[in-house]
Amino acid sequence: MSSSGASPSLRRGVILALGSAVLFGLTAPFSKILLGRIDPQLLAGLLYLGAGLGLAALQGVRLAIGLPVDEAPLNRANAPWLAGAVVAGGLLAPLLLMEGLRETSAANGSLLLNLESLATMAIAWLAFRENVDARLLVGAAAILAGAIALSWRGQGLELDRGALLVAAACLLWGVDNNLTRMVSAADPVRIATIKGLVAGSANIAGALALGAAAPDALAAGSAALLGFLGVGLSLVLFILALRGLGAARTSAYFSLAPFIGAVASILMLGEQPTVPLLVSGALMGLGLWLHLSERHEHRHEHEPVEHEHSHVHDEHHRHSHDEPVTEPHSHRHRHERLIHSHPHYPDLHHRHSHS
Template structure:
């Protein structure tokens, strides 16, 4: 049975569009800002921008119901910040110095393939034959991009961007552990901490703070391409799981490559089109997924935003918040049933075969 179209798919594609647009824009900024400084400014823009947004929403009473981070989440959050917030953007900024903008944008498809590989092989998320073939098509497109190097590209650029993709793939899989918590809070903390670290290291290495206009532009790119994009990505992780969210996120390089051609005047080569066809096929196979079987929900207790659907038939204490969605600690009883589902926070069960 085909899975229903989830609103989280739109969130994942929105995250991809924002992040994809940030790559060629960051390439433009590298002409005026050092790579390390730019990596710091992008995440500071995300952190400060989301802090203002979060404060405004709470002050106006329009903040959505979300579970806050708990003490047990802090170790996972630290790993996410270091891998995806510090190492990933720095390696990308260094790689952009050696690579054309369109090439760099499309090579970022490696992030989706590596995310899927880690989710499947290391974190044991279910990946069926259709999802596997889709991933193979995405990987084939990435290999095509790195095999025929255009004039001006170099091995170091490809290796640095691939290393950045690996850091983000690790980040994506670890972020799944945090997906029940407030995504705005997570993205804000990640931006502020990672941005401050890279900004401080850039200053200590002799980099200078850019002039007002490039500074403002870098912060704005960071807010949308790294901040709001990450919030949407975290929400998608909650409902779709890591592998599927990573697959939808593979749209990002198409956005980046198109902007690189339009904004930077880079040539539209046959290999970019061929890679696009392969990656588009992979994305289609993920969109056409079917997954329904009898499965068992073990008894569990946790805390996250929810409504009272078939997975939330619990009672309430007098001090639990009214209305839906709402947030409070609740317990799930054992449940066995069958329906179409994604590997969301309630469907991370084992599969036979």
Template sequence: MNLKNGPVIALISALLFGAGTPLAKLLLGDGVDPWLLAGLLYLGSGIGLGLYHMIGRVAGAVPREAPLARGDLFWLALVVLAGGVIGPVLLMIGLAQSAASTAALLLNVEGLATMGIAWVVFREAVDRRLLLGAFAILAGAVVLSWQGGPGDFGMGALAIVGACVAWGIDNNLTRKLSAADPVQIAMVKGLAAGSVNLVLALAHGATLPPLPAIAAAGAIGFLGYGVSLVMFVLALRHLGAGRAGAYFSSAPFIGAVVAVLLLGEPVTGHLVVAALLMGVGLFLHLAERHDHEHTHEAMGHAHRHVHDIHHQHEHGPDDPSGEPHTHFHRHAPMTHRHPHYPDLHHRHGHAR
């Protein structure tokens, strides 16, 4: 894999999600209930990706990816539960009891939770350069969100932090599914999370907005939640959760820039400082060179691949021809040295 692909994919994911935020705010300005909007955005994601998946398969235009296997369903259920149910519910509880400035600031905890869980629990490799870069990106997001005042850091704030931790768990568990079809993963998550949030919002007393607002929410959800999540799953495949989470933390800055360009919002000192901090953080990550001797244990899995240095296997009569292609294959033990990220084939331990 070209090492440049992973960061680019992660930044595209952040771009789509960040750009969707100010557009979604326009719908909130039209009086759409926030919880209901979350449901419509997720459903737009799931339905849009479902149509893409179905039409693409019929036309033969969708790249063949490994489908979700039976063993993936447990992890997918946890992903939907953590990121699609617990996270949004805790966020709604927190928003009801917290100042808007406090909520905006605390939502940046998601990036920190994603990176912390990846590095502490899943033992992804990290050095001082990456830590400094990650905290520079997060500091930029905090500066961008800060509107002055300590706000209310009570139970509402704890609920928002809980939501961010749930999304951090979601991001790390999704890494376990990253070999499978990212469109299928995002589609299932969108449909499940959208249905749950919509039902909860309607039960809470929300009413459906006019059809144009529903269509707009669906379109924003398809790009900002659906396609963005597909890109994020691919980034997890190439980068691991910690690095993908760091790049994705640039989404608030991207959203602010889109708001300036499309909505005419002013260029503030917060935006300039955030740009500088995030620029430093992204540079430190892009300049990373993780290169050491490492050993690949024997393993077998299915995912889309080409016959590079890590895929020197033989094909059976039923395996597809042409590249890239998808089929179950086995990796023999191998020890070598080259630059790499903690991708599908480099989730090995490191000396502490």
């Protein structure tokens, strides 16, 4: 069986990843305004806690008005992956980042934060065996070069203790992204809620323990609302993108967030366009085009598998139901062995190996 053109699920994954980058990118200029009134680590905690509380409230409203939930629930098999993601990306990485930024320059930290996408891609490729071809690598390199150009301050990179801590934080976020990929079939709102509540509470407790002053109610509420939109909803979109694109490609698209934040700063804060911004835009545009024009198609085999996730009845879901159903819906279902050819990314059904 063969099909031509990019499938709707692939296009949807790209849109979701870019949407996640936009929301997270817009968080930066708003956070810059709030940093004048809130301690940095405390702000990080309020952003994550706001994300968790906002998404929890959203789930409560959904249940109260009887909206159907077409997502698979979290189960015991998800627990180790989710726990690892929360510890790596929600607890340890922010702590290492804050400690690192205490001991290194802001320029150093900005440059090193670009390592997150590189770490995500390397782990996806080497540890989880996602397919990464030359076109994807060149595109990711162009996006990464654009991010570096954007954060370059004309100074060399200093590998002091603070820099190593920031690099370690990026490595842990790379681990977090790949572990989250392993649970991306489950309800993304619930996953993001758990991560937000745990990470937010931990960061707030840590900041207060270190003597951070409590912000006024307006600043705290603004941070929480910003966290719900820029962290919570962004993370939900990121998880949904992981389903269709895999960790390497989703992370590459998400790397556009700093550029989006820089453009938003120009529009919102009256900052002037700079040469690094223009160079960054050109490089990121090239990388984005290389990714959007990628076509990965070959004859491949689907082994029999039984799992649960939200789906529609497409060429990979041809099971029957006793009664009429609405789509998308979620239930445990079985895939029989299937061999065919069509364009695909390493989504939930295409995590096969390549010779």
